[in-house]
Amino acid sequence: MTEIAVGVSNAGAASERAVRWAAEHAGARGARLRLVHVVDRAIEATGDAELLLAAQTGARDSLEAARVTADSAAPGIEIVTDLQQGRAEEVFERISKSVELLVVATDWHGGRRPSRRGVHSLRIAAASHAPVAVIPDVDLTARNGVVVGVDGSPEGARALEFAVHEAERIGEPLIAVHAWDIAVIAGGEYGYGVAMVGTDELSQAAEELLDEALESIVSTHPNVEIVRRVITGDPVTALADEAVDAKMLIVGSHGRGPLARFLLGSVSHGVLSHLEAPTVVVR
Template sequence: MSEVVVGVSTAESAGLRAVRWAAERASARRRPLRLVHVVDSAVEATGDAQLLLAALDRARASLADAATVALDVDPGLEVATELEQGSPVEVFAERSRGAELLVVGSDWHGGKRPSRRGVHSLRIAAASEAPVVVVPDIDVSARRGVVVGVDGSQVGARALAFAADEAERRAVPLVAVHAWDMALMAGGEYGYGPAMVAVDDLTDAAREVLDDALAPVASARPALEIDRRVEAGDPVTALAEAAAEAELLVVGSHGRGAIARFLLGSVSHGVLSRLEAPTVVVR
């Protein structure tokens, strides 16, 4: 059975928020939960044995605290703990193979500048082979709704399916956002296309993309409340603003090329650099 893997950090508030999110997801999906803490190889590279022992002791304590939180969510949850040494990015990339979901925390708590740990979680998200959830240190318990970016692509369809499942399970609205950029739709990324493109025509075309993508979802889930939003402007801004009022954001990643495994698309990279809610990246 595929499992939910969660990275356990020593940052108490941010780390345990991610553990709780992962435990709730594993419980709802009836999946085992694996708690993984990685002591960075840089600690061992210092050659300081006492520093390494202290790091390992602290890691064991963090894993024990995380297991307690997970079992508080669901006492019947199957929980495994794992302590590793090495590169966190490489370890979590390996653990993501065959996992249903990889969950990592971030001490990002709003504002405009990500922390170093936020950047680190972005690298893990880029390397993962499973969908990744990055959980910021933000309380979203008073919010409702699952936001999803819709672009009509195959990876966008996978993100939409994930978001619809989550919205239905949580009994909250699905907020489907399709944002279009005038420069791109008018003829090129630098805006040197036809000058007389009617904005109304572009809006209608964007709305058609959204409606076509949502048609099978609405048909399969007639009870699901769907909030359809077509926005003119930067997709990252549109999604971040919608996510600021939601409990979850889901986006697809369009990382491409020979090193696509280590790349995220511009939109997924952008929203992870400006976390407004727990954010799922689906490849």
């Protein structure tokens, strides 16, 4: 059986939303849901047995509360609990090797463009072998659409495939966004190269790239409404702005490498730092 894992914490509303989101996806996919709580190894390192016992007791209570939440969100799904000790990034990296999707909550507590944010979700997303969904504490009731970043790369193609299945599953339009920034066109940052190609030609090339990426999607998913967006500007800003009213944002990320524990691609890192909707990073 396939499995979806979700991090459980004492972070309140964001953690609860992450559990509900993961449970609903597990139910839709016929997957088992794994609730994971990590007790930080620093607690054990103190040598304080009472502190460790209290942390473990609190973790079990959190897991039981999460089980109740998950069962109410998706009655009948198989749920297992998993109490771990260690560094969260290392634990979730290991778990990500055997799950279909990893879900974590962010510590965002509101604000249009929050300037302060914890780094755990970024590090977990960077190190994961599976797609990672980062869930903010936002109400999705009045939102519509699944936004996906399209850039013509293999990672972008995998993100697009993931997104169209999500859009089809929940009956929402697929909003395909291709953003291009003249400042990052080859040579543009040095003041040459762009002058040889007009912006009209660049815009047309961007339209063609998006059309080509969507060609097979249109034919294989005829019932999915597709909205095309070609935007001149910073891709992170473009995707974050589109995600403000969306139910979900999907982006691709670079393959894992020696720096995977610390780095995502600039766009995936950017949208997780400006989290506007549940955001899935697909490798």
